[in-house]
Amino acid sequence: MVEVRREAENADDLSSALNAARNGDEQAFRVVYRLVHPGLLRYVRVLVGEDAEDVVSEAWLQIVRDLSRFSGDGAAFRGWASTIARHRALDHLRHHRRRPALATPPEEMPEPVTDKDAAELALDGLSTDQAVAMIASLPMDQAEAVMLRVVLGLDAQAAAKVLGKRPGAVRMAAHRGLRRLAENLRRPQRSEVGEHGE
Amino acid sequence: MSTVSDIFGRDDADGDEMSRPRLISDATADFLLSGGAVDDPVAQDLAQVLAAASAPGRAEELMREDAALVAFSAAHLAPIPAHRRRPKIKTLLVNALGLKLAAAALAAVAVGGLAYAASTGVLPDPLNPGPASKTPGNQSTPASPTASHSPGGLRTTGEQMEGWCTAYLNAGSAEEKNGHLTADLVAAAGGEDRVDDYCVALVGPPKPKPTMASPKPKPKPTMASPQPRADVTIPPRPSVSPRPEPPSRRTQPSARLSAR
Numbered sequence: 001m002v003e004v005r006r007e008a009e010n011a012d013d014l015s016s017a018l019n020a021a022r023n024g025d026e027q028a029f030r031v032v033y034r035l036v037h038p039g040l041l042r043y044v045r046v047l048v049g050e051d052a053e054d055v056v057s058e059a060w061l062q063i064v065r066d067l068s069r070f071s072g073d074g075a076a077f078r079g080w081a082s083t084i085a086r087h088r089a090l091d092h093l094r095h096h097r098r099r100p101a102l103a104t105p106p107e108e109m110p111e112p113v114t115d116k117d118a119a120e121l122a123l124d125g126l127s128t129d130q131a132v133a134m135i136a137s138l139p140m141d142q143a144e145a146v147m148l149r150v151v152l153g154l155d156a157q158a159a160a161k162v163l164g165k166r167p168g169a170v171r172m173a174a175h176r177g178l179r180r181l182a183e184n185l186r187r188p189q190r191s192e193v194g195e196h197g198e
Numbered sequence: 199m200s201t202v203s204d205i206f207g208r209d210d211a212d213g214d215e216m217s218r219p220r221l222i223s224d225a226t227a228d229f230l231l232s233g234g235a236v237d238d239p240v241a242q243d244l245a246q247v248l249a250a251a252s253a254p255g256r257a258e259e260l261m262r263e264d265a266a267l268v269a270f271s272a273a274h275l276a277p278i279p280a281h282r283r284r285p286k287i288k289t290l291l292v293n294a295l296g297l298k299l300a301a302a303a304l305a306a307v308a309v310g311g312l313a314y315a316a317s318t319g320v321l322p323d324p325l326n327p328g329p330a331s332k333t334p335g336n337q338s339t340p341a342s343p344t345a346s347h348s349p350g351g352l353r354t355t356g357e358q359m360e361g362w363c364t365a366y367l368n369a370g371s372a373e374e375k376n377g378h379l380t381a382d383l384v385a386a387a388g389g390e391d392r393v394d395d396y397c398v399a400l401v402g403p404p405k406p407k408p409t410m411a412s413p414k415p416k417p418k419p420t421m422a423s424p425q426p427r428a429d430v431t432i433p434p435r436p437s438v439s440p441r442p443e444p445p446s447r448r449t450q451p452s453a454r455l456s457a458r
Contacts, residue, residue: 037263
């Protein structure tokens with residue numbers, strides 16, 4: 001399958017670029033950045049909202065500072081970078097209110113559909129930002145679990161390590177997040193009291 | 199084999215808020231979380247959202263790439279040699295004292311630090327700018343074995359000038375630098391305090407500079423036709439998309455940002 005091969009190439013790309021970057025190769029660092037930063041940015045956006053760029057910039061300062069001491073492949077790097085970004089985000093939240101500029105207002109959610117084709121059309125134009133905003137509207141533990149698994153590509157063990165939780169708890173949170181998302185797709189979130197904060 | 203509970207996935211876990219058959223089974227959920235594609239229509243909608251969330255990076259998400267590269271380069275620089283570590287002091291001294299006295303002052307600083315230099319009276323008094331009274335370790339006449347001292351400069355060629363400049367810039371100590379200050383060179387530069395800039399413009403900086411993307415101050419324009427400095431150029435970022443995949447289309451739901 002083409003998609004599987006492309007993903008495998010991505011993983012190899014990151015690992016080999018990482019090795020070169022550890023030796024000071026600047027172009028290799030650019031590759032690392034382009035493969036990893038967008039995921040970090042989207043993940044941190046779920047945590048801190050609009051200030052995500054600043055927070056992730058700070059995370060990169062720490063990442064490049066400690067890069068020579070990091071040993072591991074691309075997957076391990078994603079987990080390590082995610083941990084650093086998460087700490088920065090939580091630190092940021094201790095001093096700043098979250099600015100949830102990306103929570104999708106109900107009127108912007110995709111229309112509820114019963115027809116499968118119509119559903120595909122509605123979701124076909126879904127942008128990355130909209131999709132991330134939908135995930136961001138989940139309870140925080142569910143949103144984090146989904147982002148780390150799906151967007152940062154961490155496996156269950158690695159995601160649990162980033163979150164400092166047991167793998168079973170992270171799996172449950174991720175499952176609940178997916179189910180809630182599926183529910184929201186069938187009928188968009190209105191300001192129903194029972195929907196939030198569960 | 200697909201049973202009702204495979205499709206709808208009853209969950210026995212406590213505290214589960216969904217008492218009715220679930221939209222997504224545990225198996226399907228695990229599959230989606232690992233990046234798999236599914237046939238089930240409900241799961242397909244969800245899969246499309248997840249695919250959009252994990253689409254490859256866009257240019258708008260890479261706005262701070264160059265800044266990150268600067269940080270990366272800075273973290274990998276070789277340590278700067280000691281005698282070049284205080285360029286600001288050097289500039290101040292050259293501008294304030296003229297080159298020969300500044301050279302002596304620099305020598306004193308290199309030997310014993312600022313306190314030593316201040317105690318020997320080599321550094322200028324900020325309230326009374328003027329030539330310092332003492333110049334420890336200074337040689338009265340610069341030695342210039344190869345220079346041609348023709349004041350009119352009739353026999354001074356561009357090649358000679360470059361040679362003097364190269365020797366001057368690469369000289370290890372202040373006294374040695376002094377030794378390469380020929381009259382013609384100083385005249386061409388327009389003064390002893392301009393020799394540095396003149397020579398750098400003529401033959402380039404003496405040693406390879408760190409490759410940082412942040413701009414460095416350019417040399418002042420001089421009388422000689424300056425050779426362009428070897429500025430570091432960062433290759434332009436592709437305008438379309440970053441490696442490895444262009445993020446343009448939504449029709450590739452399986453093209454993931456992250457790899458496993």
